[in-house]
Amino acid sequence: MKRKNAILTTPVAILALAALVFNTGCAGPAASKTVKGGAMGGMVGAAGGAIAGEDAAGIATAGLAGAAVGAVIGGVAQARENKRQDNLAQQRAYNQAIAMQKRAQEKEKAELKEELEIAEGFRITQEEIDEMTTRAEAAEAELAQLQKRRDAAIERKRTLEELEEREQEALAEAARLERELAELEGGESTAYNETTTEEIDNTPQL
Incomplete structure (x- = not known):
């Protein structure tokens, strides 16, 4: 019971709890996976050190070790997410470029067709129109x-x-x-x- 009270009153444990509140509340979904992983790893390490009965220095060391591991894991996840987002952005840009090129080609074909029709229309006489009407x-x-x-x-x-x-x-x-x-x-x-x-x-x- 005394050990439990000591854990709860340890400054590092209090800081870990504060970091947990900050990570889940203030950081929100905008925080990177590296930051979230480091914060979560630090909290898990600090809590594990406190539960194991470490002193303040041991708890801090465990917290730093957990933060480092969490940051690495979060960094790998963030890198994958960044790569996925880059691929999606490249695909969207490629699709937009293809669509713009297609519209430009269609516009060019329509303009060329209109020019040909105008040129051919100048060569048609009224006698040809009358004959074709008959x-x-x-x-x-x-x-x-x-x-x-x-x-x-x-x-x-x-x-x-x-x-x-x-x-x-x-x-x-x-x-x-x-x-x-x-x-x-x-x-x-x-x-x-x-x-x-x-x-x-x-x-x-x-």
Whole structure:
């Protein structure tokens, strides 16, 4: 119990706790990994020395050793993070350069195409425009005539199919009615013949 109280009242332990508060509060995420690693290592070393029962000098030595180890580990992590950030920045810069180059090429192509169209337009005469207008209208008229013939052919095909369907329905209905009438006529004839035969048999003999 006395040893625990001694640890808590040790100036180095108090400084370690203060460093912990500073590292987690004031330093924040902006602090480098080297600084954070050194501070954390120092606190872990100092706390370990205090727990082991070292005196003030031993605690300070343990704290410095822990800080050195933590700083090295944090420095390696910071170097990796810096390298990763540099790679990302280089990649972004490369992508931006490629995009700018592509936009410049597209703009240059569009300008060149426009210049060619303007130059070609100066060489076109009104007679050529009139001739092409006549040819375009003739082609459109021919297309309209062909479309009309196609539509008429489709309509004739559909009409023939409808008439064939009507014929089949009428023939089927006629056949049904013919069978029905034949059955009815056959049944009435048989009943008439049976009735006539019975009447003859029941007639009194003179």
